[in-house]
Amino acid sequence: MASFDAVNEIDIQEVDNAVNNTIKEIQNRYDFKGFSTEVEFNRKTKGISVTTADSMKIKAVREMLVTNFIKRGLSPKSLEFNDPEGTSHGGLKMTVAIREGIDKENAKKIVKLIKDSKLKVQASIHDDKVRVNGKKIDDLQEVISLLRGADLEVPLQFINMKS
Numbered sequence: 699m700a701s702f703d704a705v706n707e708i709d710i711q712e713v714d715n716a717v718n719n720t721i722k723e724i725q726n727r728y729d730f731k732g733f734s735t736e737v738e739f740n741r742k743t744k745g746i747s748v749t750t751a752d753s754m755k756i757k758a759v760r761e762m763l764v765t766n767f768i769k770r771g772l773s774p775k776s777l778e779f780n781d782p783e784g785t786s787h788g789g790l791k792m793t794v795a796i797r798e799g800i801d802k803e804n805a806k807k808i809v810k811l812i813k814d815s816k817l818k819v820q821a822s823i824h825d826d827k828v829r830v831n832g833k834k835i836d837d838l839q840e841v842i843s844l845l846r847g848a849d850l851e852v853p854l855q856f857i858n859m860k861s
Contacts, residue, residue, distance in 0.1 A: 716766040746794040773853030799826030
């Protein structure tokens, strides 16, 4: 019986590279000259903190992060931007969480999508991944193309393809 796992995994080194590229871009941009802007990535909590002067710069940093994620081959869907908060120095601070794994709600959506496709496969939820089993690899490949075309809230990777 053939199977594969649909997962949401993030390469932490690539996230670190994207953040470092964002920091370099901030240092080179004219509109950030003379303003204190900090972007820090915490590997343990898998979060990014952004501190800057005003909302325009927060938006610019957000766009730079998304652009650098795309350049590094990471999906911007894995970034969860929180609302900016004021700091004691009159600036703004924003935290960005990095989503990894598939939560129960999205896993149920994926399983329902697969079952509604009427393909001869079985989908089941295992912790933070969805396992799909079927007799034919062609059916599994159809499921993969179905999931790639679906508009889901989480980015998916397909691993452990076994026949």
